Amino acid sequence: MKSQSSKFKIPLTASQRKAIFHVEGPLLVIAGPGSGKTCVITYRIAALIDSGVSPHSICAITFTNKAAEEMRQRTSALDTPPGPHISTFHSLCVRILRRYSEKAGIKPNFSIYDPSDQSRCIKQAVKDCELDTTNFPPARMLDAISTRLKNNLIDVDAFTTQADDYFTKNLARIYDRYQHILSEHNALDFDDLLAKTAFLLRDCRDVCTELSNRFKFLLIDEYQDTNRAQYIIAKALASEHSNICATGDPDQSIYRWRGADIRNILAFENDWSDATVIKLEENFRSTPNILEVADSLIAVNKSRKQKKLIPTRPPGQDVVVSVFEDEKDEAQGIVRQVKQLADQDVSLNDIAVFYRVNSQSRVLEEAFIRNKILYQIVRGVEFYRRKEIRDMLGYLKILVNPDDEIALLRIINTPARGIGKTTIDRVGAHAAQNNISLFEALKKTKHIESLSEAAKAKLAVFVSMIENFKKDVAGQVMPLAQRVFVESGLENSLQGQGDEGQNALENVNELINAAAQYDQYAEQPSLLDYLQQISLFSDTDAYDSSGGSVALMTLHAAKGLEFENVFIVGVEHGLLPHERSNTHENQDELEEERRLFFVGITRAKAQLHISHARYRTIRGQQLRTIPSQFLYELGPAFTEQTDEDQDFDDNTNLTETQNSQFDIINSQFKKGQRVHHKTFGRGIVKNFVDMGENSIVEVEFSSGRTKSLMLKYARLSRVDK
Numbered sequence: 194m195k196s197q198s199s200k201f202k203i204p205l206t207a208s209q210r211k212a213i214f215h216v217e218g219p220l221l222v223i224a225g226p227g228s229g230k231t232c233v234i235t236y237r238i239a240a241l242i243d244s245g246v247s248p249h250s251i252c253a254i255t256f257t258n259k260a261a262e263e264m265r266q267r268t269s270a271l272d273t274p275p276g277p278h279i280s281t282f283h284s285l286c287v288r289i290l291r292r293y294s295e296k297a298g299i300k301p302n303f304s305i306y307d308p309s310d311q312s313r314c315i316k317q318a319v320k321d322c323e324l325d326t327t328n329f330p331p332a333r334m335l336d337a338i339s340t341r342l343k344n345n346l347i348d349v350d351a352f353t354t355q356a357d358d359y360f361t362k363n364l365a366r367i368y369d370r371y372q373h374i375l376s377e378h379n380a381l382d383f384d385d386l387l388a389k390t391a392f393l394l395r396d397c398r399d400v401c402t403e404l405s406n407r408f409k410f411l412l413i414d415e416y417q418d419t420n421r422a423q424y425i426i427a428k429a430l431a432s433e434h435s436n437i438c439a440t441g442d443p444d445q446s447i448y449r450w451r452g453a454d455i456r457n458i459l460a461f462e463n464d465w466s467d468a469t470v471i472k473l474e475e476n477f478r479s480t481p482n483i484l485e486v487a488d489s490l491i492a493v494n495k496s497r498k499q500k501k502l503i504p505t506r507p508p509g510q511d512v513v514v515s516v517f518e519d520e521k522d523e524a525q526g527i528v529r530q531v532k533q534l535a536d537q538d539v540s541l542n543d544i545a546v547f548y549r550v551n552s553q554s555r556v557l558e559e560a561f562i563r564n565k566i567l568y569q570i571v572r573g574v575e576f577y578r579r580k581e582i583r584d585m586l587g588y589l590k591i592l593v594n595p596d597d598e599i600a601l602l603r604i605i606n607t608p609a610r611g612i613g614k615t616t617i618d619r620v621g622a623h624a625a626q627n628n629i630s631l632f633e634a635l636k637k638t639k640h641i642e643s644l645s646e647a648a649k650a651k652l653a654v655f656v657s658m659i660e661n662f663k664k665d666v667a668g669q670v671m672p673l674a675q676r677v678f679v680e681s682g683l684e685n686s687l688q689g690q691g692d693e694g695q696n697a698l699e700n701v702n703e704l705i706n707a708a709a710q711y712d713q714y715a716e717q718p719s720l721l722d723y724l725q726q727i728s729l730f731s732d733t734d735a736y737d738s739s740g741g742s743v744a745l746m747t748l749h750a751a752k753g754l755e756f757e758n759v760f761i762v763g764v765e766h767g768l769l770p771h772e773r774s775n776t777h778e779n780q781d782e783l784e785e786e787r788r789l790f791f792v793g794i795t796r797a798k799a800q801l802h803i804s805h806a807r808y809r810t811i812r813g814q815q816l817r818t819i820p821s822q823f824l825y826e827l828g829p830a831f832t833e834q835t836d837e838d839q840d841f842d843d844n845t846n847l848t849e850t851q852n853s854q855f856d857i858i859n860s861q862f863k864k865g866q867r868v869h870h871k872t873f874g875r876g877i878v879k880n881f882v883d884m885g886e887n888s889i890v891e892v893e894f895s896s897g898r899t900k901s902l903m904l905k906y907a908r909l910s911r912v913d914k
Contacts, residue, residue: 209232215438219435219436219437219461220468222441224440225444225473227477235268238251238253242274246409250408251277251410252430253280254412254414255280255281259753260415283387284729287305293397296393297392302594303379305728306380306599311335311382313599315331317374322367324366338364338384339451345421348392352364378598379596401432404430405434411438413439415445417445420454427439441458445752446785449782455496459496475505476505478755480507480799486827490794490828493826514764515802515805518808520556524560527760531544545743545751545760546743547760548762551747554745566743568745569742569744584607585683589673589723591632592659592720595630608685610655612652616644616652620635620638662676662677667719669712671705756797757800759796759797760802761804763805763806764803765818766819770787770822787826803827805818805820869912873896873898874896878890879892888904890902890909
């Protein structure tokens, strides 16, 4: 084995060194934000290879393409030989399913359906089941199938057996029809990639053993974000050797809403009784001022592993909490501060604004536009949802998967070639009657008597074009994409549409440029692999840190990023924490909202600005807001400011006398107290959040409705009988 320090160019802490040079046996690395986690994982890969482990027996899994690419680049920079498999969970599952497709019960050339494709399938499923979309909204049905069922590895048969009431029985029917539609199209959705891999590893012991013996060292990043399927996959891949290294932080688990289970990381030592646990607590990113408020906030949570963020940077500026009159005033206040930073030669690339929900970005965008400040919305998947891009991808998808009916229906008359709905319906009816795919039916139109000769001729031209394109599928992607764009007529159709068409042309050319870059860097370029990469694209993958602009994004999208200067806006009850978590029964969701705020705070390196507004327009009405309880959990290590340009009617800071008055009022409304409200009637206090002047009381009224009210405005009266 080589010297332990021979490859590593930066000094390592004692904890980092232990994690890097641990070789065999289960290892849990609790990595706080800014603790050099990615560095530890990449150095660990290099150290394993230096110790004699074959590069091909190492599998490193992360959650975004961007993180996987960064890991590959860092590993390569350490002069490690090629061979380690580094990818996202979904990419690994695609690779496994294509290789073992027969045992998984699928075709190897399956399409991967994105949310738009899924939406069309679920709408069709609800329609086929002859159910009312008011009672069975397609979007909610799809969410239930994804988060409640697939992510928990509950297949159609199992759920059908469990269903015991009107709603669940019909959901089971929708689930069954939805899966049949995917199967007919030879397609899998994102959840299928994980679920079918988990079922394959569970049910085919030979496949599980083969893969576990191949990947003898398993490294999983962001383990706190794994769902049930990913948890089963990880355990299966480590089943033959127990050489699993899970890296993550329970305090940064923020994807419960899409199936992530924090218990996976909290119970790691129960799953692997001989596990070594190492904590990375030194923070190399943020100032002590920022870390102090982060630690104070997250310490309130109960579902966590105790740790403290240890600063390595010198003290900096205080964290600032600002209060504004309304959301427009808040946006303008942020613009002023951004201008001040720019005047101090701070690059716009070093500034980010985070918010809880996408709708908050509108007023910020308007303020930035008015003040001519460049910005970018980090919502990268939008590029792939543009019509012209989806049209191009439709052509490419049908070349590798002729059964992809959604792609086929998109392109068959795009651009217009005189193939109307009646013609398509007649071909579709013939396909259904003969149990063949729509594309197969298109190739056999001479047998469809209901079609006119003119319609048959147009369909024959279309089929011939697709078959000619398919001859070039085995080559590089860019030349094929360029050929499809021109010969399909898409280019010509866009050229005649003025400025809008010109923008669309530029977008398609950007897609072709991306294909050229893929051809250059892919080990074995293929259209199937290229489409797979696009399908698994995420918001964070799209962030361009060199764009010379302020980054605007949700707190969820901020995960994994860092900025010198961070603004977190709208820290108010109902936004952060989100309204759905503001009930006594939802303590798990409330803790997740606190973790989300913690993630946002710990993205900041030098300056952190937190703000809330006294009034905010919600659904067309300007409503008085309640400051988030999280603000009162930040501890004393921040400076509170009001906007000096506004003449507020009440003060932000309370005197001791005022505080004592509110203490007396607050003491009257504890959990279990019966109360009366002028509008809502009688109720009972279910929860009480003591925040002095801004205390929040949660009341369940006799109507069955539960309301969170700011006590000083609620005008509640006690009912003592």
